[in-house]
Amino acid sequence: MSVLLSARGIAKAFGGVQALNGATVEVEQGAIAGLIGPNGSGKTTMFNLITGFGRVDSGEVRLGERNITNLPPDKVFSLGIGRTFQLTRVFARLTVMENMIVAAHRHERGEGFRMPLARAGGAATRRRAMELLEFTGIAKLADNRAETLSYGQRKLLELSYVLMAGPEIVLLDEPAGGVNPTLIGTITDRIRELNKQGTTFLIIEHNMDFVMGLCDVVTVLDYGTAVVTGPPEVIRSDRRVLDAYLGTAEGDDDDAAA
Ligand code: ADP
Ligand code: MG
Numbered sequence: 001m002s003v004l005l006s007a008r009g010i011a012k013a014f015g016g017v018q019a020l021n022g023a024t025v026e027v028e029q030g031a032i033a034g035l036i037g038p039n040g041s042g043k044t045t046m047f048n049l050i051t052g053f054g055r056v057d058s059g060e061v062r063l064g065e066r067n068i069t070n071l072p073p074d075k076v077f078s079l080g081i082g083r084t085f086q087l088t089r090v091f092a093r094l095t096v097m098e099n100m101i102v103a104a105h106r107h108e109r110g111e112g113f114r115m116p117l118a119r120a121g122g123a124a125t126r127r128r129a130m131e132l133l134e135f136t137g138i139a140k141l142a143d144n145r146a147e148t149l150s151y152g153q154r155k156l157l158e159l160s161y162v163l164m165a166g167p168e169i170v171l172l173d174e175p176a177g178g179v180n181p182t183l184i185g186t187i188t189d190r191i192r193e194l195n196k197q198g199t200t201f202l203i204i205e206h207n208m209d210f211v212m213g214l215c216d217v218v219t220v221l222d223y224g225t226a227v228v229t230g231p232p233e234v235i236r237s238d239r240r241v242l243d244a245y246l247g248t249a250e251g252d253d254d255d256a257a258a
Contacts, residue, residue, distance in 0.1 A: 001028040001029060001030065001031075002028065002029050003027065003028055003029070004027055004028065004029040004030075004063065004064060004168065004169055004200050005025075005026070005027040005050070005062070005063055005081070005169055005200070005202065006024070006025070006026040006027070006060075006061070006062045007023070007024065007026075007046060007049070007059065007061045007062075008024045008025050008026075008058075008059055008060050008061075008062075008247075009022045009023075009024055009048060009058065009059040009060065010022065010025075010046065010049055010056055010058075010219040011023075011044055011056065011057045011058045011059055011224075012042075012049060012054070012056055012057050012059070012224075013039070013057060018048070018085065018224050019042045019045040019224055020042045020045055020046060020059075020224040021042075021222060021223065021224035021225050022058075022225065023042065023046065023220050023221060023225055023226045024046055024057070025046060025202070025226060025228055025229075026229075027032060027169065027200060027202050028171070028200075028217070029087075029200055030195070030198065030200055031201070031216050031217060032191065032192075032195050032200075032201045032203065032214055032215050032216055032217070032221070033199055033200075033201065033202045033203070033204060033215060033216065033217050033218070034203050034205065034211045034214070034215035034217070034218035034232075035203065035218075035219050035221065036204070036205065036206070036208075036211055036218060036219075036220055036235075037220055037221035037222055037244060038177075038222065038244060038245055038258070039113050041221040041222055041223060042221050042242045043173075043204045043221055044086055044173055044204065045207070045224075046221070047083060047171050048171055049061065050076070050081065050171065051073055051076050051077070051081060051171065052070065052071050052073040052074075052075065052076045055070045056069060056070060057235055059183065061080055061081065063081060063168075063169075063184045065086065065236040066079070068081075070083065074106065075091050076134065076247040077106070077167075079165035079170050080165075080166075080168035080169065081162070081168070081170075081171065082162035082165055082167035082169070082170045082171070083170070083171040083172070083173070083206065084155070084158040084159060084162060084170075084171070084172050084173055084175065085158070085173055086112075086174050086177070086204075086220075088151075088155060088157075088158050088159065088171040089158070090139075090144055090146040090149075090154055090157050090158055091146060091240075092146050092147035093147065094145065094146060095142065095143050095144060095145055095146070095194070096133065096138060096141050096143070096144055096145075096146060096157055096166075096207065096250065097121075097126070097129060097130075097133075097141045097142040098121075099128065099146055099157060099161055099257060100125075100129035100132065100133065100160060100161060100216050101121035101125060101126070101166035102161075102226075103161040103162070103165065104121075104125045104128070104129065104165075106123045106143050106165075106248065109207065109223060110167045110179070112227050116190075119156075122161060127256070129164065130161050131141075131242070132160045133160055135160070135163075135193075136156040136159055136160045136163075136186070136190055136191065137157050137186055138153055138157060141153065146156030148197075150180075150183075151179060151182070151189075152178075152179035152180055152184075153180050155175055155179055155183070156186065156187065156190075157186070157188065159190065163194070163237055166201060168199070169200040169201065169202065170199060170200070170201050170202075171201075171202045171203075172191075172195070172201065172202075172204065172205075173201045173204045174179065174186050174204055174206065175191075175200075175203065175205065176206075176210045177205070177206060177207070184207070184210065186218070188210065188213070188214055191203075192214070196199060203215065211232070212232040212235075212236065213232075215230060215232060216231065217230065217231055218230065218231070218232055218235045220235060220238075220240070221244075222243075222244035227240045227241070227244060228240050228241060
């Protein structure tokens, strides 16, 4: 197995807050990798820096052999890294299909919205969009405005949108957050199926059943540092992970064990 995505020694401060403190995350080609950690531990910041939303203070991001550190978001997207956002960023006033056409255009041209939608959505693009919407289970909503979708359906639209580019790796920021159990099941199934077809994943998620059931390998962030990386069964019982979540102070070990 070779490393597809690596973010090594990433540091980033916002004013006095050290959001990332030399953290390293590596994802093997073909893996479903998880990124977990308490609120504020730097997970979303890591995604932002990998995908060009903000510049690293230090460290290096690589896609395969290529150094992609601080490239702009559309460049990162067109090189094969798709992502979704913790709070979905679909275009609320556009229909589901129009959102998909925007995604296709963004990928093909490496730019946003200069071409009117009517001209941008050729028959082949629409066919591909419908296939993906059928895959994610929201094809019947194709002509509805995105703002009418439930939160879980928006997450599925965002996943569909990202897939229009045929990404090599997809970064998902809390795909199960606020989503009902039925749709969580759909999202899980779709991730597994895409992974079988060759797509690599890096997933931030608070839902531990979701992470532990889906991921091959998990990295735990705590205060901007990657404290441990390993398979779910190792992560589950690692003392440093319990400490990160429970906030056990250094030196408290004896008391906590009692
Ligand atoms: P997580 O996704 O793990 O909950 P974040 O990466 O969102 O954590 O945030 C890590 C830390 O960096 C937090 O303390 C957060 O308040 C801070 N932070 C993140 N983005 C910004 C920003 N744009 N400006 C200021 N502080 C930020
Ligand atoms: Mg976050």
